[in-house]
Amino acid sequence: MGKISGAEALLKALLMEKVRYIFGIPGGQWIPFLDAIHRLGRKEGLEFIMTRHEQAAAHAADAYSRLTNEVGVCLGTVGPGAVDLVPGVYEAYSENSAILVLTVQVQSWKAYPDTGSTQYCNHKDLFAPITKWNAVVSHWRRIPELVQRAFRSALSGTPAPVHLDIPVDVLFYEGDEDDLQFLQPENYRIMNKPSPSPGDVERAVELIRASENPLIHAGGAVQRSGAFAELKALAERLQAAVTTTVYARGVFPDNHPLSFIPMGYGSISAQSEADLVIDLGARLCAMDMWGREPAWGLPEAQKFIQVDINPESMALNRRVDLAIQSDVGEFLRAVLKRLKEENIRRNKPNERLKQYRDTENVWLEEFIEAGRSDVKPIHPLRPVAEFKNHFSEDAIVVLDGGNSQVWATYLTRINRPFSFLAQSDSGMLGGGLSKAIAAKLTFPNRPVYLLTGDGAFMFNIQEMETVKRFNLQIIVGIMNDRAWGMIKADQPEGRYIGVDFQDVKFAEVAKGFGWYGERISEPSKIKPALDRAVKSGEPALLDILVDPAANLKVPDLETLDAVWLDGVI
């Protein structure tokens, strides 16, 4: 073999992991790597997706990972470029997303510690709190090994971001390829998923046997294990209510008779009364109301099985009766096998499920009504309903943060896995459009739509250019209230401070980016505008002026406040 540069070695190591996209903005120090992608990467199917802000690149890598269960890759150049990645990496970290963050560093002999180089930044310390593992690639020889280690770490246990900081001289250096060891993934990381011990399975079966009103609570681990059929099989065998975390929507169909909407009154009812909870990879954090009463049962009255690939996640916020370290798919298969052998099955749903459904339906009544409402200004739920009704189940739904996400939760229904991108534990604003970009690139034949508030959308509005450049038909609905609605709703009435915007004509902005755009102020005009937007074949933005007053009255904001400000107010 001949000579290989550090940049080429990095590319080769990434190709060994079948990386399809690298999202980012190049800088001078990345030139040899970008050139390697141009010469060698593209013909192997790897594309560089230039975003217009590094934050967007990290969000896109995060979304790619969530939609594929693979590692998303993003990069930023030394100093400002790396720093700009941080918000997106933070979200990936909070949401347990496997991404590889690549930063380039000044020369190795001028870094760690700084000697005064332009743009120098201690990237290793910068990313340490928001990555699971990170390292400086100190020498050309270590490139394959550290890339392999990064992938192993990102995908082991609970997925999370990892980071490599590569001094520019390491990228430029050329050496004999024979001196490097490029391994296939199966030669450096575990390809099989951990299974539960037979004893744990038996104990789980005993708890299930003794239960009269079991509930399955599914987290993102179900998505990562791909155990959708097994989850459905267990739920139906036990006739158990199924709830999911906000993140995991789609792992169990919303239209299944055993399914309840996350954080809805049906879910809370079922969670509070279940005599057994089978928790599949959910850590019971704030958005699961900490696993505590009244939203969940008292520990003495509610048995709890927690299945998690990561032992560190056990009983984080609630006592458990049985902690099982396992991939949730392996657990489900093992338990189903034993339940079949023991002929444990319930033929009809628990009567209580009907009560939970009634409670959910009563809770939803006014939202469904508002979704049909012709009142002007437009009620925020009307666009949510129109978008839901317009698109097929195959659509990938992206929600940005804030009140628009809360409204959308009420009426959006997700019936397929890998069809939903939103933020949960991070509470992030502004990643929506970037996630939609990754979704459309990953699944070009599936419709992708984004519902967002005007505040959230402005965080990364520049990505409209990226969308147009790659000709991605993404349909954006801005629920425009000209304010930080969620924050404003919490402020004392009449004493609003720092929450109101001036009017931005987003449809005109969209046209400037080469998109299709319309501003809508009448409810009846949303549907025809949506038809025109889709028909245009272009990326399209509907700027929907929603009622600012209604947007201050999200019904469950008080509950969210209670969770977020627990112990303070």
Place this chain on the structure above:
Amino acid sequence: MLLGSNEWWAEAMKIVNSDETYYQLAKNLNKSYTFKVLAEPENGISENIIMGYKIENGKIVDHWEDERPTDFVIAGPYKVWYQILKGKMGPVKAMTMRKLKVKGPLPEMLKYNKATLRWVELLRTIKTEFHGNYE
């Protein structure tokens, strides 16, 4: 009208039972409740205050001051009840934050959440006198 007094309850029944909005939300509600307002000696409230009442088809039909078995028991410090009746805290927030502890079937409570909110709105219109240092 002192909180929990007969006079206060008479006013509560008059307001609640004549409210059409509440009736529409609660017309299928048939439950009994106990409120335990917990003593705060440091604020001049030396004993727990017990208030029980019964709703039939959306109307308050009875109330009492002793402990009886009821469908729901809701308990919390005087300060929390004061904050709720003064409009400084919502009942849902109080329950979510466990400032009020609820015993009873939560699905039923949630199903009639809108009725509860209206009920509290109506109680807030009563010119309530509070115990101890809360006036």
